[in-house]
Amino acid sequence: MRTWAFFLGGLIIWAAHFFALYAIASLFLTSPIARWLTLAATLVCAAAASGLLIVARQKSAGSDTDNWLAQLSTLFAGGALIAVLWQGLPALII
Template structure:
């Protein structure tokens, strides 16, 4: 079960960020509060991704399968971080 958590961790963070930003945009529209909440949620999700990244870098890889799962998880976390930043930019730059 731990392997699935790390494999999907970055993508789960991305989904949480997406739906939270969607809710913020639907409720608060383009108010300064919406921008502040967007920044807060984005930083929280990026911090969570950084924590996942640090844990994956520290984990040992005794077998080839574990090494493969680690590399896939790290790529997923990196992709999620890029997507989180990309989703937050329109709200923060507008």
Template sequence: MKRWLTMTGGLLIWAAHFLGLYLLASAADVWSSPEAASGRWIGLGFSLLCLALVALLASRMLRRPGSDETVGWERRVAVTGALVAAIGIIWQTAPLAF
């Protein structure tokens, strides 16, 4: 199970990011204006935290010891998932920045 969590960790962080931004936007809509600067800064900070977690996961996988075929496959899956997650997080954060 730990191997699957490691391989899909980036995608799980992306899913948590999506849910977190949705909840932040909903809370900003209820308690203040959706265009309020404080809500945007909180969303940007949350997105940067998620990007840092994805980068940390990818760097740990790239430095993971082992040279057998199974470890190499897990490494490729994890890094590819982290790359997809990073692109998704940036794409979801873009409306907050502009």
């Protein structure tokens, strides 16, 4: 189970951020509190994705299967970091 959580961690972080932004937008619409909550959610999820990216990059030593999983986890965490920043950007620049 831990391997799956590590493997899909980036996608889980991105999905949590995605749903959090939708909840914030639904509850607070365009109020200033929505911008601050969006900033907070984006920073928390970006930090989590960055941490997972660092751990996955360092874990690439080992057997071929472990190396492949670590490299794929690195790809997913990097993609999640880009997606989180991309989703949080419009609420912060308008």
